[in-house]
Amino acid sequence: MESLKAEGVKDVFGIPGGANLPTYDALYDADFRHVQVRHEQGGGHAAEGYAKASGRVGVAFATSGPGATNLVTAIADAMMDSTPTVFITGQVRTELIGTDGFQEADILGATLPFVKHSFAVTDPRQIPEYVHQAFHVASTGRPGPVLLDIPQDLSRADIDYEPRTEPVELPGYKPSTDGNIKQIRIAAKALASARRPIFYTGGGVINGNASEELRELADSDRFPVTSTLMGLGGFPASSDRFLGMLGMHGTWTANQAMDKADLIVAIGARFDDRITGKLDEFAPHAKVIHIDIDPAEISKNVGAHIPIVGDVKQVLPKLTREYRALQTDSSRLDEWWNTLRGWQDAHPLYYEAGKDGEIKPQFMIEALHRATGGDAIITSDVGQHQMWTAQYYGFDKPRRWINSGGLGTMGFGLPSAIGAKVACPDEQVVCLAGDGSLIMNVQELATCVTENVPVKIFLQNNGYMGMVRQWQELFWDRRYSSVEMGASPDWAKLAEAFGAKGMRCEDAADLEEQMVAALEHDGPVLLDVRTVAEENCYPMIPPGNAARDMVEAPRKAVS
Amino acid sequence: MEAGTPQVVKLEDLHVAGQLSGRKHILSILVENKPGVLARVAGLFSRRGFNIDTLAVGPTDDESVSRITLTLDGAVHPIDQVTKQLHKLVNVLKIRDMEPEETVAREMALFKVSSAVENRAEIIQFAEIFRAKIVDVARRTMTIEVTGSADKIEAFERMVRPHGLVEMVRTGEIAIGRGHD
Numbered sequence: 011m012e013s014l015k016a017e018g019v020k021d022v023f024g025i026p027g028g029a030n031l032p033t034y035d036a037l038y039d040a041d042f043r044h045v046q047v048r049h050e051q052g053g054g055h056a057a058e059g060y061a062k063a064s065g066r067v068g069v070a071f072a073t074s075g076p077g078a079t080n081l082v083t084a085i086a087d088a089m090m091d092s093t094p095t096v097f098i099t100g101q102v103r104t105e106l107i108g109t110d111g112f113q114e115a116d117i118l119g120a121t122l123p124f125v126k127h128s129f130a131v132t133d134p135r136q137i138p139e140y141v142h143q144a145f146h147v148a149s150t151g152r153p154g155p156v157l158l159d160i161p162q163d164l165s166r167a168d169i170d171y172e173p174r175t176e177p178v179e180l181p182g183y184k185p186s187t188d189g190n191i192k193q194i195r196i197a198a199k200a201l202a203s204a205r206r207p208i209f210y211t212g213g214g215v216i217n218g219n220a221s222e223e224l225r226e227l228a229d230s231d232r233f234p235v236t237s238t239l240m241g242l243g244g245f246p247a248s249s250d251r252f253l254g255m256l257g258m259h260g261t262w263t264a265n266q267a268m269d270k271a272d273l274i275v276a277i278g279a280r281f282d283d284r285i286t287g288k289l290d291e292f293a294p295h296a297k298v299i300h301i302d303i304d305p306a307e308i309s310k311n312v313g314a315h316i317p318i319v320g321d322v323k324q325v326l327p328k329l330t331r332e333y334r335a336l337q338t339d340s341s342r343l344d345e346w347w348n349t350l351r352g353w354q355d356a357h358p359l360y361y362e363a364g365k366d367g368e369i370k371p372q373f374m375i376e377a378l379h380r381a382t383g384g385d386a387i388i389t390s391d392v393g394q395h396q397m398w399t400a401q402y403y404g405f406d407k408p409r410r411w412i413n414s415g416g417l418g419t420m421g422f423g424l425p426s427a428i429g430a431k432v433a434c435p436d437e438q439v440v441c442l443a444g445d446g447s448l449i450m451n452v453q454e455l456a457t458c459v460t461e462n463v464p465v466k467i468f469l470q471n472n473g474y475m476g477m478v479r480q481w482q483e484l485f486w487d488r489r490y491s492s493v494e495m496g497a498s499p500d501w502a503k504l505a506e507a508f509g510a511k512g513m514r515c516e517d518a519a520d521l522e523e524q525m526v527a528a529l530e531h532d533g534p535v536l537l538d539v540r541t542v543a544e545e546n547c548y549p550m551i552p553p554g555n556a557a558r559d560m561v562e563a564p565r566k567a568v569s
Numbered sequence: 570m571e572a573g574t575p576q577v578v579k580l581e582d583l584h585v586a587g588q589l590s591g592r593k594h595i596l597s598i599l600v601e602n603k604p605g606v607l608a609r610v611a612g613l614f615s616r617r618g619f620n621i622d623t624l625a626v627g628p629t630d631d632e633s634v635s636r637i638t639l640t641l642d643g644a645v646h647p648i649d650q651v652t653k654q655l656h657k658l659v660n661v662l663k664i665r666d667m668e669p670e671e672t673v674a675r676e677m678a679l680f681k682v683s684s685a686v687e688n689r690a691e692i693i694q695f696a697e698i699f700r701a702k703i704v705d706v707a708r709r710t711m712t713i714e715v716t717g718s719a720d721k722i723e724a725f726e727r728m729v730r731p732h733g734l735v736e737m738v739r740t741g742e743i744a745i746g747r748g749h750d
Contacts, residue, residue, distance in 0.1 A: 313585030
């Protein structure tokens with residue numbers, strides 16, 4: 011406990027059990043907040059939401075065996091999205107390890123593929139040192155999850171505690187952060203030669219707290235910017251130089267720009283398959299500058315012509331300085347901008363407006379933007395609603411958009427909203443949920459009520475696992491297999507049963523007003539919004555295709 | 570202008586550094602001598618789909634450090650990506666991709682060969698040519714210890730196999746840099 015306090019921990023999420031009783035006993039007197047969740051997976055995602063909203067390390071506790079294995083999805087999720095998190099699991103007593111003891115699970119072994127690092131405590135005196143190292147590894151370099159597994163007998167041992175304040179020394183862990191200046195100079199000159207450049211920015215900009223630095227670089231000339239799902243908010247969506255998100259459900263313009271660019275500047279992004287589409291046909295004309303803190307990302311999927319390993323917050327200002335010093339003539343970008351503007355005019359995000367008060371899911375996100383002033387922390391689950399939020403909310407600031415990008419974990423939205431609200435109690439926190447996803451961790455409504463965490467759940471309820479249905483419609487001959495949600499609960503009543511406020515909206519005309527009412531309510535609210543059932547999310551690059559094969563929403567009306 | 574950076578960078582002159590070397594690589598990896606480190610290294614290889622051809626693990630002159638020597642095919646795997654992924658393991662201290670010309674690499678193998686009386690002389694002769702040692706003789710078999718490069722061991726295998734190879738055990742290669750470093 012003392013070690014956690016020394017790391018500046020203010021809040022933790024978790025559930026007690028046999029093997030972590032000593033920790034919970036110490037927690038009884040500790041002066042930081044413990045949020046008692048209802049399922050360890052919820053605790054894990056809450057820790058992620060906490061970290062993503064605040065930039066501070068998120069912490070979750072679980073007991074041994076099933077408690078620990080329930081964390082695994084959250085750990086894998088934090089690994090994929092580089093979320094700074096520390097997971098502390100109880101383990102059976104030392105003499106029981108390896109005997110298949112009650113509630114024994116080799117959680118260290120089970121999570122090896124999903125952790126940045128992990129520690130098994132074998133001596134109580136290691137605990138302060140390992141806690142110190144765990145927070146250091148989780149929060150520096152490319153952030154990620156760290157697991158600390160403590161046998162019950164060792165966590166109850168009395169040790170003389172000495173706070174570790176000296177810097178952590180791990181001989182095998184030295185992230186390089188400054189970026190090679192020679193490479194940065196070459197990159198600046200490549201930018202000066204480029205006629206069709208594009209900045210492709212990712213979650214590294216958010217994790218690296220480098221939004222300001224990114225804006226300055228983009229402002230050093232008229233550089234167009236696109237962002238991955240994870241990078242949204244790293245560059246203001248309202249800027250006229252922002253082309254929207256790229257990738258499978260990105261904008262037409264952003265994807266065409268990647269396809270036709272002569273120079274891609276990848277900043278804290280990792281060329282995921284949802285970005286590149288068919289790898290062989292990705293960005294055929296482009297040279298690549300790749301800036302990332304993780305050297306292993308460079309040339310992993312797409313070869314980098316100019317690799318720069320470093321912290322974006324340190325590298326970008328240097329690149330800006332070098333580029334400005336070249337005093338390049340900005341008019342070389344005129345033709346490129348003409349092309350980009352032409353695409354934007356011809357291929358905007360489009361959906362057919364709802365008729366007779368029916369609620370289009372895209373309209374719901376636009377209403378959400380208006381109701382929250384575009385300034386709420388929005389968490390989401392995974393699926394169509396997630397993509398529509400990414401497309402239509404227009405995030406202007408970092409750490410406002412919290413979702414499960416890499417692992418794509420349904421059920422992430424509600425617990426991560428709890429974490430975000432605990433981290434940022436003064437911010438409006440909305441979980442924009444899907445009905446297929448929300449039910450996967452719906453038990454955390456009890457946490458919202460009991461722990462007084464007033465998150466607002468705006469449920470996009472279409473009665474389907476919508477994205478899977480969309481794929482079955484488009485690629486599997488409309489054979490809808492196990493995607494209908496059937497007798498879904500009466501969500502408003504369910505919320506009321508948990509002690510939260512339940513609301514329902516079935517008419518587009520009432521939606522914004524009801525959202526505002528929910529936001530103004532003093533406590534957790536679930537607003538069940540009945541949206542059009544079989545709406546598809548467009549535009550879309552069909553899986554395995556190239557960006558130029560993007561498909562847009564079919565238009566019935568003349569536009 | 571700084572030496573080493575050209576005045577103008579033309580995009581068409583930029584190239585991606587080569588990925589596949591096309592040859593066998595020996596990686597000499599120093600790791601912290603802690604429980605589970607081998608599992609982390611082995612797990613990384615299986616998860617990323619890298620095939621290990623041989624693997625040898627042993628102590629070093631520093632008891633807190635162990636050495637993992639492994640060989641893999643650079644025609645199939647981008648070695649650069651393999652070493653960068655390995656470097657991300659916190660327990661991995663140092664990795665050397667051993668240069669073939671600068672390296673002494675050795676492997677040991679034990680061959681159990683069926684040795685009818687009429688073949689024995691020939692097998693013993695092979696062993697002498699390969700500077701191998703006969704370490705066990707039984708009524709129907711002989712066991713021979715061979716040390717050398719992987720090529721030499723494979724050559725010896727080809728020689729004795731027609732006589733009836735009962736069993737072969739190989740250690741995997743270990744390697745050390747030539748001269749001073």
